[in-house]
Amino acid sequence: MSLVHETDYGTPASKSTEQVTLTIDGQQVTVAAGTSIMRAAMDTGIQVPKLCATDSVDAFGSCRLCLVEIQGRAGTPASCTTPVMPGMVVSTQTERLKQIRKGVMELYISDHPLDCLTCAANGDCELQDMAGAVGLRDVRYGYKGENHLDEAKDESNPYFTFDASKCIVCSRCVRACEEVQGTFALTIQGRGFESKVSAGALDDDFLSSECVSCGACVQACPTATLSEKSLIEIGQPEHSVVTTCAYCGVGCSFKAEMRGEELVRMVPYKGGQANHGHSCVKGRFAWGYANHKERILKPMMRESIDQPWREVSWEDAIGRVASEFKRLQEKRGRLAIGGITSSRCTNEETYLVQKLIRGGFGNNNVDTCARVCHSPTGYGLNNTLGTSAGTQDFDSVEQADVILVIGANPTDAHPVFASRMKKRLREGARLIVIDPRRTDLVRTPHVEADFHLPLRPGTNAAMLNAIAHTIVTEGLAKESFVREFCDLDAFEHWAEFIVRPENSPETVGALSGVAPEDIRGAARLYATGGNAAIYYGLGVTEHSQGTTAVMGLANLAMLTGNMGRRGVGVNPLRGQNNVQGSCDMGSFPHELTGYRHISDDAMRATFEVLWGRKLDAEPGLRIPNMFDAAIDGNFLGLYVQGEDILQSDPNTAHVVAALKAMECVVVQDLFLNETANYAHVFLPGSTFLEKDGTFTNAERRINMVRKVMTPKNGGYADWEITMMISNAMGFPMNYTHPSQIMDEIAQMTPTFRGVSYDLIEKMGSVQWPCNEKAPEGTPIMHVGGFVRGKGNFLVTEYVPTEERTGPRFPLLLTTGRILSQYNVGAQTRRTGNVAWHAEDVLEIHPHDAEQRGVRDGDWVKLDSRSGGTSLRAKVTDRVAPGVVYTTFHHPDTQANVVTTDFSDWATNCPEYKVTAVQVAPSNGPSDWQRGYKEQADQSRRIVRVAAE
């Protein structure tokens, strides 16, 4: 094994289709017009010396090492900033160039520490390489001149250091921060010799600055100036493996750079088709949880939840699971147990869990955490367009002219995609943000939304109707598209509905609190601004009308013909790394792989033949139904793989009651999560670094996950643990590698028919559908017609949620996430990311705070009809008066104690985004929090087995 080498072409690729032929050092080269001489040279293997150029950012021309000579032109132009021209004759090595380069290097080294041997970048330093390349032998200026050698180190960031003494002021970090990440946190301060890289204002350091720790600067730095602390501590890696990040639904590719089995750093992979070499603070740096001391590495069990845990052998633990589940089925029937697949595990693992439940448990009581996030996407898009997934690839955003973001906060939740979106916005695309909160995207450096519609939580469906109403009544619809591609009868029925006065911007404006003119303006822009693309998140789905709103989005795209090509579409931003995959894999109780309903006898029969088991034709219980059934005494055993339902599902008290009512809860996870406090068997899981498999991201892209270290739990990947349970329950599984599982998935699923590990290895990744019709996958859906045949307009009548504000609960709570934390925080809370977000806080408008005597930083009580908790207040006008906002990353806060069990009409996706609450000053944690903590502390006791 060796390090994965990625060529740095120095400047970005040209997108021109025109070809230009020139001669470089006697070699004929043909490249796209607009390519730099530097890149053209690199294409033929001629490496022009360079320091300030790197292909992730535009050419800058400051280091002056890459100068070349061009026949017939005076001077020595920089090859990075000079584009190729037909017939150009370029020399990259001449005596004059040699002298200039040597002269420049001599200057660099006259202001650089001579500590190469003890430098963290030793062996991976471009300055060192260039000094060698230009043959620098002597620094005649000496080392006593003015210099920066005593500049202080900035070690404030938890993950990397900024050592200004090693900085060569190439501006690569500054440009990466601007061009790649779009945060503009870094700048060059001072002029001339005093120029230096600075994070934010004069008195800022990296941590206190606007820096979001995405790592783009560290990635871009050619020297040791910006270095990962892990690299400084461990040393240079000796091999690397390309794998896929296990955080959000963007699905970034990383090189796991290793020393033996020790992870040195995660470096974003340029070849990654979702991220193209960019990263965020989570994927890039927050992997320390994999080695966290709280990680459970041995199986454990106990008879009841008031007992401490007892470490046991794998055999005993698996034996207990099998015998208990069988016992419960004997006691209360076949339907008395079920399981939950994990959207953080691989496709193969998810597939196996649902296979175990359907084939081994003999029922369809399988669900996944998508239930509580994007289940409305599946239902809504399937019934309008014909596929339960987003329509575009991420690259499509580069062609969008209008971007409509609704109920999503991509700069926090999908940061790497947000950076690409911001880049497109800086290029001039227009922006509409529909969100109760003023998210960062509304106004961020060089990006400003044309329209921000800060609607009252719970009024999405009405708002989308008002936009559609405007488009139809103002004659802005693309009738030719509707006529050609959509069901006309459905359209006419819908159009009659949409033009009704109840859907007018004036009516909707009054109920949503948004100015009608803004609604009209946004509608006009969406309909007439060119390619318009919709991006949405859980702010759309997690409502009693989540599915309706998704349909509303599909209606808008069909109405305006924004479908079936690049730059348009309806794009759900998926929360977890494999939430798309877990849905694809048949995790929902009513459908098998590829979204095929369980009642389809012919389809079910194919599985019955392969698996050798009779399958139940009836849909099983969904997660909230499981809780209800448990409380009713009909549901007694649950196998939960990699999900913390207690913290993530709404109405915590209800979940606790359900878990307590069960007789055997089996939790398979890395940590003793909150659910495990009510579990009877704990099976230690494996991290994404410890297994092979695939994740499917929000753009239907199947990415490879590769094992870089042995599982620390005794050697078992999660799929192997599921297999052990299955075998113990008498449903044999004998896979020796996840690729065999994928082969089975492909064999059984029409949309996956062409997928194989070989194909993914060959192509880097593949987007389903991938089959005979699309052997290399499908980046853009619904090209030349909808998957379901004709696009289907569905009537999306606005029905207010039953959760109402009133005198007792006058405010509306909506929840979300923050950049540095991920979901329930089980991973990120166990990393340096706590430096940015150590606790959940409640955002409250100054007006509401004033009324309640709440000051910034005060403890406040947050109560709803479901329950109450306490947390600190942050007074801010990011939220509108009447709206409060918090995150749900910390179990100490347990925001879901407050949320209700209202849910989406079609999918029972919980209504997290709308809860009527009251806020009042408090002295600290609530009684619930104290009681909960006590129970958790009790429950987490472990009786260790003496070392063998």
Added chain:
Amino acid sequence: MIRIFVPRDAAARAVGADKVAAAVEAEAKRLGQDLQLVRTGSRGLFWLEPMLEVETPQGRIAFGPVTAKDVPALFAAQFGATHPLHLGKPEEIPFLKRQTRITFARCGIVDPLSIADYRAHGGYLGLAKARSLGAAGTVEEVTKSGLRGRGGAGFPTGIKWKTVADTAADRKYIVCNADEGDSGTYDDRMIMEGDPFALIEGMTIAGFAVGATKGYVYIRSEYPDAIRTMERAVSLAEAEGLLGEAAGFEIEIRVGAGAYVCGEETALLDSLEGKRGQVRAKPPLPAHKGLFGKPTVINNLVSLATVPAILADGAKHYADLGMGRSRGTMPIQIAGNVKQGGLFEAAFGLTLGQIVDEIGGGTHSGRPARAVQVGGPLGAYFPRALFDTPFDYEAFAAKDGLIGHGGVVVFDDTVDMAHQARFALEFCAIESCGKCTPCRIGSTRGVETMDKVMRGERAEANLALIEDLCQTLKFGSLCALGGFTPYPVMSAIKHFPEDFKRPPLRVAAE
């Protein structure tokens, strides 16, 4: 009624023109004499400033240099020839008489803030001509005139305009570079203070020719008078409908923040955009992607201010002047240790010796002129041996020099050329934007190394290192700041080697 003209030019004000003007008003009042006082620009005869002119039936008669104290006597003498400060008709003063004033034809004569005055002296004839020629015809006419960029680079103005005209875009800009940072130069300032409508008309013509509707004048902050005058002139033009939406062209005055490098066109554009003034790599050329990424004509002020006259009188009239590829006139700015400092507009082709000795009248100190730096702080030092070099872009380039923005700074024989070489490097170090390595680090290393030379520390080796550094600066720098710093340094070393032979450093024996 008596009409008296006193300059309001900053150079005249610096030597007391305001006091003179006040004294004139006071004296007229005291005498009960009906007075019309006109504050003009300067004629550019700086050794005669404050130069007061009085209108007579025979024309204007000049007196100078006048102090406030002289004023009662002037009135008493009824501004007659008997007064010792009497200079006669200004245009008969040899320094003015020898000039060919095209760009500066009105400067010092008209009231700079009177559009009527401007029109009375040929103003807005150029724009009318341009409109009759059409946009393409105007570009053609400017091209034919042979006008080259007066900022220093000498790039043909017409070709620049044509590039912008031929580049399709929804918006285009005209940017006037009035960031006149070269020491010893002041012609941009004199136009702004003395004939601002010439610039406004020139920019309007440029906008018409290339299809731009918006112009910016980027003025260095060190020119408060010029800023004020330009702002007034723009609002006067707007009030008359000569600028603004109806006129199809608007102008905005922007003030720099004190960085020399912002006189470099791409750094100026960055600064105008609100960014830190840092040089951009070319390509793309500003003509293709300039201000805010749009095609932009960025011209020196003198180039733009010359355009109205070129159009009014025809390209041929202008092109017939000059020599070689340097056509028309050049406003030469004579400064330093010189007897008759000032602005001298003449056709290209005068020799350096004529400029220094005849026109400038030799040094102010009376000592022999030893060196002349031509073209600003980045221009080469010329020794007497090269005084036969004609003032022409190519002739100066052939002697490893440049005419730049037309600044001529004279030094007598007391000058230490090693010190001057060091000064050039120090200037580069102070003014470097810090983007490119040769200039950012090289200028500081250059000062340190020159100090070693001057201290006699391994002088020969260090002088050789300076020469190597100059090569790196010249060919390696991103812009002319680093790229031209070798001119003064190398010319000093080449023409005045004796100044660099310092006694070896004696290590103090203790």
Added chain:
Amino acid sequence: MSDDTKLVSMANQIGTFFMPQRQPDPAAAIANHLRKFWDPRMRAAIVAHLDKGGAGLDTAVREAVQRLKEADAHR
């Protein structure tokens, strides 16, 4: 399922969506949705609720549950 109120409200939510859609028979669409997404025990519970008088069920939903009952009886 003991909590009939919750099931009734869930069923009515479904009814509210299907009622205004373009179809001759909303009850059929509602029944179909219940059959496709509700586990048999939930369906049995809502049928039982109907048998007890079906308090709170909207008209079309009531009709849908009636059909569900008939269809499930045929299995």
